[in-house]
Amino acid sequence: MRVHALWAGVPVALVLMSPNVSADWAVNLPRGVTEVSQSIYHLHMTIFWICVVIGIVVFGVMLWSVLFHRKSLGHKSANFHEHTLVEIAWTIVPLLILVAMAVPATATLLDMYNTSKSAVDIKITGYQWKWHYQYLDDKFGFFSVLSTPQDEIHNMMPKDKWYLREVDKPLVLPVGEKVRFLVTSNDVIHSWWVPDLGVKKDAIPGYINETWARIDKPGIYRGQCAELCGQGHAFMPIVVKAVPKADYDKWVAEQRKQAEQLAALNSKTWTMAELMSRGKDKFDANCAVCHQATGVGQPPTIPPLKGRPITTGPDPSQHIYTVIHGRPGTMMPAFGKQLSPVDIAAIITYERNAWGNNTGQKVTPQEVLKAEQEK
Numbered sequence: 001m002r003v004h005a006l007w008a009g010v011p012v013a014l015v016l017m018s019p020n021v022s023a024d025w026a027v028n029l030p031r032g033v034t035e036v037s038q039s040i041y042h043l044h045m046t047i048f049w050i051c052v053v054i055g056i057v058v059f060g061v062m063l064w065s066v067l068f069h070r071k072s073l074g075h076k077s078a079n080f081h082e083h084t085l086v087e088i089a090w091t092i093v094p095l096l097i098l099v100a101m102a103v104p105a106t107a108t109l110l111d112m113y114n115t116s117k118s119a120v121d122i123k124i125t126g127y128q129w130k131w132h133y134q135y136l137d138d139k140f141g142f143f144s145v146l147s148t149p150q151d152e153i154h155n156m157m158p159k160d161k162w163y164l165r166e167v168d169k170p171l172v173l174p175v176g177e178k179v180r181f182l183v184t185s186n187d188v189i190h191s192w193w194v195p196d197l198g199v200k201k202d203a204i205p206g207y208i209n210e211t212w213a214r215i216d217k218p219g220i221y222r223g224q225c226a227e228l229c230g231q232g233h234a235f236m237p238i239v240v241k242a243v244p245k246a247d248y249d250k251w252v253a254e255q256r257k258q259a260e261q262l263a264a265l266n267s268k269t270w271t272m273a274e275l276m277s278r279g280k281d282k283f284d285a286n287c288a289v290c291h292q293a294t295g296v297g298q299p300p301t302i303p304p305l306k307g308r309p310i311t312t313g314p315d316p317s318q319h320i321y322t323v324i325h326g327r328p329g330t331m332m333p334a335f336g337k338q339l340s341p342v343d344i345a346a347i348i349t350y351e352r353n354a355w356g357n358n359t360g361q362k363v364t365p366q367e368v369l370k371a372e373q374e375k
Contacts, residue, residue, distance in 0.1 A: 034213045037198025039108045056234045069133050115210045118180035126190030126203035129232030133171050140259040144169045145285045146235045151294040170239035174248035181211045194223030215242040232289050265342045266365045279350025295355040306355040321370045341368040
């Protein structure tokens, strides 16, 4: 009786189920917004339906044999071997099926690996834990860093819709243009994966892997690192913004101008307040994932910055050297190639005056440039 009542409640539950909940029951591949992703989807569906037909035929024959040729109906099992026609059939038929699968699969793979005749070339470098995008044709680049507030990560405020999926600077691409990606890594193995683009390519130190995409319609498409790359693996999302060609050209011009302005900042005279403000923003984006927003670190693996001699001593030279070159054999990376001299100076100034350190010292971009030249 209870079983019947349980089954009777299933239709009611389905009717009352929220449409928003049922909309999340997506089990198939995304169709995507590129030619490659569409080809992958159609190839997947072709193989899927071939497997469905095979399953129906095989299990249908099995079920028919069990029901209509069972011993209770008086049937006796046949005993035969070396049936030439049967052996030819179960050799030729699977071969034809495999050929039917291999032809579209090979065509799709050849298309996926054809990176020639690209309109835009972008070098993608994985870092722990962020992405660097270098626009090779336009001579500028930038880091794309997780922008989820630390208060959300530490459950001190409600989580946003795009929790751990938002960045400060998305990768901007033109619609309708073939874009070639050169993917590599600066430290460990990462993997650049954007499902809607049909792109997933490993970023391996010392190697450059190639892939490409041509986006069909404007929009924002999200992905993430698909290779377990360490403690901050969950904190290096990918955001791609596809815009019309005219908007893309305008954006490129703005980025070139900003790159020139950033270079000019190295000679500017910075006040303590300016360095502290910029330093906090850059620290939260680049350092807080390990050292925590409060500077207490994660002992014993990651030491604190609060109250340590390196951040409170009278001579900041060792502090500058550590940020530029990192600490080999530890989780402290070298930021000399990741951040501009202005940003490094701002971060060090912030670390030497935040959380009660209060050294009253400021580090200038000129000091950082001098330290980089001395090595």
